[in-house]
Amino acid sequence: MLSTAILIAFALVSAAIGLTLWRLLTGPDTPDRILALDTLYVNAIALLVLLGMHLSSALYFEAAILIAMMGFVGTVALCKYLLRGDIIE
Amino acid sequence: MKRRLLPHPILTPILALIWVLLSNSLSPGQILLGLLLGWIIPIFTRPFWPERVTIRKPATLLRFLVVVLYDILVANLAVAWLILRGSHHIRPAFVVVPLALRSDLGISLLANVISLTPGTVSSWLSPDRRRLVVQGLSVKDPAELINTIKGRYEAPLLEVFESC
Amino acid sequence: MLEITLSALIIIGALFTFIGSLGLVRMPDFYTRLHGPxxxxxxxxxxxxIASMIYFSTQGQGVSFxxxxxxxxxxxxAPVSAHLLSKAALHLGVESLSKPPPEVERADADGAGTP
Structure with missing residues (x-):
């Protein structure tokens, strides 16, 4: 039952990643694309956590933490670039 | 003397807790190492933390946290329902909330709580830090939304961080 | 019992992740898209x-937290990046269904982006 649930969840999260990709490619404005990228990071974390449970391995956790941190820093840097036209002042 | 050795008494246990969570073990050695890091890091990064945080009413803070957690759950269900119903039922609007909070920490906590809870995202803070522009997904009555934000979230924060 | 709880948590989590991304695609303008994610x-x-925490804690290798x-x-x-994104969008004047308050444009015209 658990493995079936994980498989269904895989399908749902993959569909979510597909949707964010669509927004990333078509999104009319730059902020739309950044938002899509940010959502993509969060969905990737979800996918990694699911994979960790599917394979019964806690190894993927560090990757999830790294993606969470890098994703946040990336979003902030891109937003700051839009706001100021410069990242490091 | 006490200020130099322990500049931020609240930061130390938080850093120790993060270390213990990160190393994923409750062994005494890791806890000791976490406490050591929690003691040393605030001393070396003191210039980055000019404000000394004081919590005046821990009970109010705890009650506030419970309220916020409950609201996060409700807000998520509400937003999910709005997304599923489609874009014809939403009524987006910008609302300007006048702020009574003055400290940086208070304002940023309020902005975070607003973004996490009732179908609203805090969008813009005026340069003089007196007004916060909030974007609501489905605003029926702007005045009521402002009252909710001020009464439910800002009042407890004011009490905890700035009651003077 | 444990398996049912875990399965329910996993399905609910995946469903919410999916709905959030669905909002990203379905909503009409940038500011409403911001809410889903x-x-x-x-x-x-x-x-x-939380499901993963319960799963690994019951595997018999000690608690995982x-x-x-x-x-x-x-x-x-999440709220910090949402705030920055909508600030950037207001700064750029991204098209919106609802009118932003006039003071935002005035302050932006002064050229002072707040830190």
């Missing part, structure tokens, strides 16, 4: 992480 997705991943760290991190960073 910041709220639904955060709760979705939080639920998945570093999932709390990622959950906390997401709950702190």
């Amino acid at each position: 910041t709220k639904a997705t955060t709760l979705g991943v939080g639920s998945l992480l 570093h999932e709390i760290l990622v959950t906390l991190f997401l709950f702190i960073t």
Whole structure:
């Protein structure tokens, strides 16, 4: 039952990643694309956590933490670039 | 003397807790190492933390946290329902909330709580830090939304961080 | 019993993640799109992480609680990035269904982007 649930969840999260990709490619404005990228990071974390449970391995956790941190820093840097036209002042 | 050795008494246990969570073990050695890091890091990064945080009413803070957690759950269900119903039922609007909070920490906590809870995202803070522009997904009555934000979230924060 | 709870948490989490991304596609303008990912997705991943915490704690290799760290991190960073994104969008004058308050444009015209 658990493995079936994980498989269904895989399908749902993959569909979510597909949707964010669509927004990333078509999104009319730059902020739309950044938002899509940010959502993509969060969905990737979800996918990694699911994979960790599917394979019964806690190894993927560090990757999830790294993606969470890098994703946040990336979003902030891109937003700051839009706001100021410069990242490091 | 006490200020130099322990500049931020609240930061130390938080850093120790993060270390213990990160190393994923409750062994005494890791806890000791976490406490050591929690003691040393605030001393070396003191210039980055000019404000000394004081919590005046821990009970109010705890009650506030419970309220916020409950609201996060409700807000998520509400937003999910709005997304599923489609874009014809939403009524987006910008609302300007006048702020009574003055400290940086208070304002940023309020902005975070607003973004996490009732179908609203805090969008813009005026340069003089007196007004916060909030974007609501489905605003029926702007005045009521402002009252909710001020009464439910800002009042407890004011009490905890700035009651003077 | 444990398996049912875990399965329910996983399905709920995945469903919320999906709905959040669906909002990203379905909503009409940028400011309404912002709501789906910041709220639904955060709760979705939080639920998945709680499921993972219970799963690894019952595997017999001792308790596992570093999932709390990622959950906390997401709950702190999601509103910050949402705030920055909508500030950037207001600054750029991204098209919106609802009219932004006039003072925003006035302050932006002064050239002072707030830190």
